[in-house]
Amino acid sequence: xxxxxxxxxxxxxxxxxxxxxxxxxxxxxxxxxxxxxxxxxxxxxxxxxxxxxxxxxxxxxxxxxxxxxxxxxxxxxxxxxxxxxxxxxxxxxxxxxxxxxxxxxxxxxxxxxxxxxxxxxxxxxxxxxxxxxxxxxxxxxxxxxxxxxxxxxxxxxxxxxxxxxxxxxxxxxxxxxxxxxxxxxxxxxxxxxxxxxxxxxxxxxxxxxxxxxxxxxxxxxxxxxxxxxxxxxxxxxxxxxxxxxxxxxxxxxxxxxxxxxxxxxxxxxxxxxxxxxxxxxx
Numbered sequence: 001x002x003x004x005x006x007x008x009x010x011x012x013x014x015x016x017x018x019x020x021x022x023x024x025x026x027x028x029x030x031x032x033x034x035x036x037x038x039x040x041x042x043x044x045x046x047x048x049x050x051x052x053x054x055x056x057x058x059x060x061x062x063x064x065x066x067x068x069x070x071x072x073x074x075x076x077x078x079x080x081x082x083x084x085x086x087x088x089x090x091x092x093x094x095x096x097x098x099x100x101x102x103x104x105x106x107x108x109x110x111x112x113x114x115x116x117x118x119x120x121x122x123x124x125x126x127x128x129x130x131x132x133x134x135x136x137x138x139x140x141x142x143x144x145x146x147x148x149x150x151x152x153x154x155x156x157x158x159x160x161x162x163x164x165x166x167x168x169x170x171x172x173x174x175x176x177x178x179x180x181x182x183x184x185x186x187x188x189x190x191x192x193x194x195x196x197x198x199x200x201x202x203x204x205x206x207x208x209x210x211x212x213x214x215x216x217x218x219x220x221x222x223x224x225x226x227x228x229x230x231x232x233x234x235x236x237x238x239x240x241x242x243x244x245x246x247x248x249x250x251x252x253x254x255x256x257x258x259x260x261x262x263x264x265x266x267x268x269x270x271x272x273x274x275x276x277x278x279x280x281x282x
Contacts, residue, residue: 014034014053014054014060014061014062015051015052015053015054016037016051016052017041017049017050017052018041018042018045018050019041019044019045019046019048019049019050020048020049021047021048022048022049022090022091022112022272022276023048023051023085023089023090023091024044024049024050024051024090024091024092024093024268024272025051025053025078025082025087025092026040026041026050026051026052026053026093026094026098027078027092027093027095027097027098027099027101027102028052028054028055028058028095028096028097028098029095029096029097029098029120029255030097030120030137030190030196031058031144031186031190031193032058032059032183032186032187032255033054033059033061033182033185033186034052034053034054035052035179035182035183035186036052036095036179036182036183036257037052037257038052039257039261039262039265040052040257040264040265040268043261043265043266044265044268044269048272053078055078055097055098055101056068056073056074056078057069057074057190057191057192057196058186058191059185059186059189061077062077062080062081063191064077064191064192064196066195069192069195069198069199070196070199070200070202070203071097071100071101071104071121071206072104072203073199074097074101075101075104075105075108078101079105079108079110082110088110089109089111089112090110090112091111091112091115091275092105092106092110092111092112092113092114092115093114093116093117093268093271094114094115094116094119095117095118095255095257096117096118096119096120096254096255097121098117098119099114099116099117099118099119099120099121100119100120100121100206102114102116102119103116103121103206103212106213106216107208107211107212111214112214112275113214113216113217113271113272113275114212114214114215114216114217115216115217115219115267115268115271115272116216116217116218116219116236117219117220117256117257117264117267118219118220118224118226118227118254118256119218119227119233119236120133120227121205121206122205122206122227122231122232122233122234122235122236123205123227123231123232123235124205124231125204125205126204127231129227129228129231129232130204130205133226133227134197134200134201136167137197138194138197140163140164140167140187141193141194143159143160143163144160144164144184144187144188144190144193145188146160147160147184147188148188148189152185154184155181155184155185155188156177156180156181156184160184160188161180161181161184164183165180165183165258167226167254168183168226168254168255168258169252169253169254169255170221170222170223170251170252170253170259171251171252171253171259174258174259175258176258180258183258205235206235209235209236209239210240210241211241212240212241213241213242215245215274215275216236216242216244216245217244217245217246217247217267217270218233218236218244218245218246218247219246219249219256219264219267219271220246220247220248220249221252221253221254221256222248222249222250222251223251223252223253224252224253225253225254226253226254227254245271245274247267247270247271249263249264252264
């Protein structure tokens with residue numbers, strides 16, 4: 001669709017929902033949107049009521065007020081959405097920052113289970129990893145600000161896609177061009193991009209993992225170079241009180257839904273079937 005000036009306009013939505021069955025909530029990573037999950041939603045929909053939700057402050061999502069900046073504020077906004085839906089609890093699947101928020105929701109008793117896909121927040125306070133992660137987003141910001149200034153057509157240009165897709169994916173050629181364009185749109189329109197980074201530094205990594213009793217599966221990209229196992233993931237295994245299952249996804253990076261959504265959907269199904277106590281067919 002084009003406007004009167006001939007510029008392409010994009011339908012911005014806050015969620016994508018399909019299917020019936022037990023409720024499954026999908027949460028994206030920092031600066032992204034629900035669009036990264038759309039193929040996973042379609043794959044799960046035959047058996048689950050699946051909702052990919054854009055978190056507050058992100059492209060198409062609800063407004064995030066300054067006093068709400070941080071993981072707790074993001075979780076507050078998502079809880080409001082769950083209340084509107086009538087979902088007292090649901091299975092929560094979260095990638096990167098979405099994984100952090102998933103654990104926060106679990107600590108509040110809103111998660112029937114957690115499937116954390118390369119979750120963030122597992123680093124140590126004031127560690128090299130904490131600063132490196134934040135600095136990487138700061139370095140990326142000028143390019144994304146320029147993309148927003150130029151307009152939507154910049155989102156499809158390799159100059160704007162190259163770094164963000166390379167950081168997210170092991171095989172950039174496996175990412176659908178439409179998905180890559182939506183990633184740049186989302187990142188360049190994230191209204192809390194810089195201020196929430198300061199809030200993350202203020203609040204530090206995840207705490208209170210020992211209080212989480214929801215069944216948990218870590219779904220880890222074999223080629224994730226963004227969050228290393230020893231500095232970012234091992235804490236979840238060490239501190240969560242119950243047994244933590246692990247599924248390793250071969251040949252994918254930090255946001256595996258972009259490269260191989262079918263592989264991610266199968267891993268999520270494995271988790272959900274395990275939680276339900278059903279036999280899982282390999």
